[in-house]
Amino acid sequence: SIDAARLLERLRELGQIGRDDNGMLVRLAGSDADKAGRDAFVAWIRSAGLEVAVDRIGNIFGIWKDHKNADDAPVLLGSHIDTVINAGIYDGCYGVLSGLAVIEALKAAGFVPARPIAVAAFTNEEGVRYAPDMMGSLVYAGGLPVEEALATAGTDGTMLGAELERIGYAGSEEPGFLKPYAYVELHIEQGPVLEREGVPIGAVENLQGISWQRITVEDEANHAGTTPMSMRRDAGHAAARVVTFLRDRARNANTPTVATVGCMSFEPNAINVIPSRATFTVDLRDPDEGRLQAEEAALASYLKGLAATEEVTISVERLARFEPVAFDRRIVELVEDAARKRGLASKRMTSGAGHDAQMIARVAPSAMIFVPSTGGISHNPHEHTPEADLVAGANILLDVVTRLAAE
Amino acid sequence: SIDAARLLERLRELGQIGRDDNGMLVRLAGSDADKAGRDAFVAWIRSAGLEVAVDRIGNIFGIWKDHKNADDAPVLLGSHIDTVINAGIYDGCYGVLSGLAVIEALKAAGFVPARPIAVAAFTNEEGVRYAPDMMGSLVYAGGLPVEEALATAGTDGTMLGAELERIGYAGSEEPGFLKPYAYVELHIEQGPVLEREGVPIGAVENLQGISWQRITVEDEANHAGTTPMSMRRDAGHAAARVVTFLRDRARNANTPTVATVGCMSFEPNAINVIPSRATFTVDLRDPDEGRLQAEEAALASYLKGLAATEEVTISVERLARFEPVAFDRRIVELVEDAARKRGLASKRMTSGAGHDAQMIARVAPSAMIFVPSTGGISHNPHEHTPEADLVAGANILLDVVTRLAAE
Numbered sequence A, B: 001s002i003d004a005a006r007l008l009e010r011l012r013e014l015g016q017i018g019r020d021d022n023g024m025l026v027r028l029a030g031s032d033a034d035k036a037g038r039d040a041f042v043a044w045i046r047s048a049g050l051e052v053a054v055d056r057i058g059n060i061f062g063i064w065k066d067h068k069n070a071d072d073a074p075v076l077l078g079s080h081i082d083t084v085i086n087a088g089i090y091d092g093c094y095g096v097l098s099g100l101a102v103i104e105a106l107k108a109a110g111f112v113p114a115r116p117i118a119v120a121a122f123t124n125e126e127g128v129r130y131a132p133d134m135m136g137s138l139v140y141a142g143g144l145p146v147e148e149a150l151a152t153a154g155t156d157g158t159m160l161g162a163e164l165e166r167i168g169y170a171g172s173e174e175p176g177f178l179k180p181y182a183y184v185e186l187h188i189e190q191g192p193v194l195e196r197e198g199v200p201i202g203a204v205e206n207l208q209g210i211s212w213q214r215i216t217v218e219d220e221a222n223h224a225g226t227t228p229m230s231m232r233r234d235a236g237h238a239a240a241r242v243v244t245f246l247r248d249r250a251r252n253a254n255t256p257t258v259a260t261v262g263c264m265s266f267e268p269n270a271i272n273v274i275p276s277r278a279t280f281t282v283d284l285r286d287p288d289e290g291r292l293q294a295e296e297a298a299l300a301s302y303l304k305g306l307a308a309t310e311e312v313t314i315s316v317e318r319l320a321r322f323e324p325v326a327f328d329r330r331i332v333e334l335v336e337d338a339a340r341k342r343g344l345a346s347k348r349m350t351s352g353a354g355h356d357a358q359m360i361a362r363v364a365p366s367a368m369i370f371v372p373s374t375g376g377i378s379h380n381p382h383e384h385t386p387e388a389d390l391v392a393g394a395n396i397l398l399d400v401v402t403r404l405a406a407e
């Protein structure tokens, strides 16, 4: 079994890095807080006696190999340590620190793996500062040229490449330098399913498709007091229509489609001026690619109609688009088998969130293990998973890795 | 007649003061740009040979009096020189500079007024940085204690009093130190009526009531990918519902009510996080006090229902509330009479915008003169009034002042 006390202590410690003035956890990719989190992780990798490697997109690897198996494809574990704004302490960090805990447990037990085992912290999984999300693993899997990723402009006008240089994590390895034999990612569910059903282990067999767009509505600003309702072309109102359209459509459909408007801003943003511009984001997800395309088409046609009836100009920019992914059936079965042997119930399920495993699945057999999230809450300071579940999940990861690393 | 060339030249000159990096005019109350605009106005007052006075709320007065009439109540002209964000060059400035032009014309013509004539630039009429709007004239009229106004916190966290100190316009006169015999404010219409009807002069007989509120919706942030639509409590969506409610209600009513949501912000404002907080402003206006109250009540009851159905917390803060105002009937007739004598059509009308005259009407007989706004556009860089209309309006002001100052 893994060293539960040390895992929980490190989770708490990493969770204190990047607190803002209000005590909120904000460790955005490429920020000073991200650097501090990375430094802590690298120190733990070193204290575990592993080799440290950093690639050009800033992904960090802790690699356990010996001279006999050094050239074999490694079993890769991992996730990310960047966070959203006002984050919880488990999202991503739990998978990274558990991966390290698994390697430490195997080393301590004198286990002799047939191939290297490595733990990764991928850059910018959250995509909050730089879109798209899962960027480090996407680049790693060859889905985005590293130069293009490094040139991504952030919400604050910074460039990811420059920020990685600044914080000392623009590494020298070529992304993809380690070709994994298999990839396993342990993560909190971030949704309500496991808790509601009282099941401690999720054997994640697929992951829904993700479509991110930024929409801008433009028209003519005018005076809030003197412009009759009939003469208004109101960008803010048009944006609000899109929000209610998406919500009503997704809520009334009998499908798992989710639609979210997370960012919104008005210009000039003055109390007595009819907005001349509204900019907002749309996050659409569905486990079925056909249905996701249908939702995107429905939004596009709604926008077209709205532009005509409201006499506004609407432009759409694609920020991210990932098809649904099916994970490796054999690894999913290893997860179920490990749970069974430890006397824990497990459940095959779909991931609602995007994860690095979704990208690595392009280049290696991959799967994920979920543990429950209290109240289904994530991307929120109240994100929580009971300690017993955290420890159980890490031990399932240990068991699965023990099997894969022996092959 | 007034010196048309000089008036137009000063309008252009003042309109260049406070241009931002994008060439947009932004001269918010108490800012460095406001200081520069005030300095220019004060220099023009001095070059006209008038006495300069500044009161504690920063209102600037240029006073023409001689030893014989020094103690009589003055005819007061004026408006404001602060602007909205991305403003036009006429809103406010036109009334202030025309007021000065009228005094200069009377002086040049050797006119001997029976009472002093003064021109005022009132502080923070727009209310963009510090609510409420018309603050300088409101304080002047005794509607808001000066200490309270000076302690107003701005949208950027600054305090108006500190900003006035900083820019050197925290004057020493007690607000209200000049008790006007009458107040006349010349302004662009900022709406479409005069242009549409081809009438050059508006004789403004009343001004609609204004209700400003800031509304905050709060709930629990959660993950955009994992939270089923049925389990969401989405502050952003609730805010959007209010926007569409206000628009539909005002548009479908057969009344002049106008409703605007000009400011909107989401928190944490991240693409994959369901908003935990949405803050927005509501600007409601109606010329009829009973109807304005009914609209406020309808909004309050909608918010109550929304809080219940969406399971969100909604709080409301009042930023400004002014009842409709009826102007002095005799001055309105003087405006119509002056137009008739100059062979210009005029029209009695309601002001859709709030103005300093609305406040000064509490302490002195007041009225306003409007000139057309091209396309009805204001609070926008494209705000425009043809030069002939600008000059005609200033000459009507001259004629009305000539009558009042002889009394």
Ligand SMILES: NC(=O)NCCC(=O)O
Pocket: A091, A125, A126, A127, A133, A134, A190, A352, A353, A354, A355, B223, B224, B225, B272
């Ligand atoms: N796991 C997670 O929160 N990933 C961020 C990408 C997403 O929005 O799903």
Ligand SMILES: NC(=O)NCCC(=O)O
Pocket: A223, A224, A225, A272, B091, B125, B126, B127, B133, B134, B190, B352, B353, B354, B355
């Ligand atoms: N005239 C003018 O734009 N005043 C600002 C106050 C208002 O919003 O009506």
